[in-house]
Amino acid sequence: MNWEAEVIRKKDDLIKDTQSFLQIESVLDEEGGKEGKPFGEKVDDALQYMLKKGEDEGFTVKNVDGYAGHIEYGEGDDIVGVLCHVDVVPAGDGWTTPPFSADIRENKIFARGAIDDKGPTMAAFYALKILKDSGLQLSKKIRMIIGTDEESDWRCVDHYFKHEPMPQIGFAPDADFPIIHAEKGIIDAVVSFTYQQTANHPRYTLKQFTSGMRLNMVPDEAAATVTAAQEHDAESLKTAFEAYLADHQLSGEVKNTADGLHFTLKGVSVHAMEPAHGTNAGIHMANFLCGHELDEQGLAFTSQINALFDQDTRGQKLGIACKDE
Structure with missing residues (x-):
């Protein structure tokens, strides 16, 4: 034949x-x-x-x-x-x-x-x-x-x-043609941490932060809700967000809602096999927020994301990077 x-x-x-x-x-x-x-x-x-x-x-x-x-x-x-x-x-x-x-x-x-x-x-x-x-x-x-x-x-x-x-x-006939002869392993993990609670008076309080749909996808959207201590603080944070979007050539928006300022940020989703090919909306949102005077819980959360995952897709900062021949 x-x-x-x-x-x-x-x-x-x-x-x-x-x-x-x-x-x-x-x-x-x-x-x-x-x-x-x-x-x-x-x-x-x-x-x-x-x-x-x-x-x-x-x-x-x-x-x-x-x-x-x-x-x-x-x-x-x-x-x-x-x-x-x-x-x-x-x-x-x-x-x-x-x-x-x-x-x-x-x-x-x-x-x-x-x-x-x-x-x-x-x-x-x-x-x-x-x-x-x-x-x-x-x-x-x-x-x-x-x-x-x-x-x-x-x-x-x-x-x-x-x-x-x-x-x-x-x-496994899966993904790139004609063949993938080897592939990385994968770790699905829950990262937890503790922080010290003190009686501080933050300018901003992080009420909600969500990003991602699957563990093996780079998140293409992130959303966060933040309350501000004063009205002028809210306007200042909105202006800072718009500047962050412009500096990083990202799209997003911020709206006034009954719950506070609601931020959305758009990234680019790709398979987690090669996350550097995408734009992680969750990491960018955390990167922006942790640069402001958040409540301690919100700052601990966003700064940990920034410290452990920003510019690192191979687990170097987590101390789990490995390879073999």
């Missing part, structure tokens, strides 16, 4: 199926999770979409309690695992076209999940389909293992491998 010619022959179907797959908004929904659909309806829709494709093509298919599933072809005792996932991180802002429209521009498909990991998942499925259609007899099982919680806590594969055997060898 001419493999390249077979891929070209199936190109239109591959693109169409990839677009349909990408149009499922399969973002983790913890509150909507239930038995058989632990990560929400949309994530389950994406899993079911792939398993139905497998059934329609005559593959061996299994759904493991909605946590994960597999599509399999071949014979033998050994398993070659092809590790894929259907969940995607939240879309965020700044899209030219809707993030789940799977719009085609400049000969590319634009959508959340196009690279991580729905596009590669569909490519792997079509590769398996071409093998099956060729009638090639395999001495091992090729098993596409389809996870549903890769972008969060990997509960999908934890559950799956309690019920299914571990492959003898495998790879």
Whole structure:
């Protein structure tokens, strides 16, 4: 068989199926999770979409309690695992076209999940389909293992491998083409600290600070609410914020609300694999606020963010930076 010619022959179907797959908004929904659909309806829709494709093509298919599933072809005792996932991180802002429209521009498909990991998942499925259609007899099982919680806590594969055997060898068609041969580890951590409370009289009190949607995404927005001791203090802080935005070429705004001054700051979200490629809105918000006369709790919080994370994406300041050969 001419493999390249077979891929070209199936190109239109591959693109169409990839677009349909990408149009499922399969973002983790913890509150909507239930038995058989632990990560929400949309994530389950994406899993079911792939398993139905497998059934329609005559593959061996299994759904493991909605946590994960597999599509399999071949014979033998050994398993070659092809590790894929259907969940995607939240879309965020700044899209030219809707993030789940799977719009085609400049000969590319634009959508959340196009690279991580729905596009590669569909490519792997079509590769398996071409093998099956060729009638090639395999001495091992090729098993596409389809996870549903890769972008969060990997509960999908934890559950799956309690019920299914571990492959003898495998790879993950995820992200950059043609291959990533190694990847950093990841630490999901909660950082806590204490501070000394004294009876001070701050100009400003930090009432609320929020930023980020997922641990593996650089936050593209931060919001903070601050109260001021005097009206002229409030005006001074607003002016300082506008100057900070201009100095750092950022966008944001500040509004007077019933709860105080409400600040929002826009950054640029990227995958936490290479956070330096983005603009961390949370760190910038903390950087701005800790330069002013905040209450002790607010100052401790923002100054710790600034001290431990500003200009450092490798854990140097935390004392956890490491590498191996």
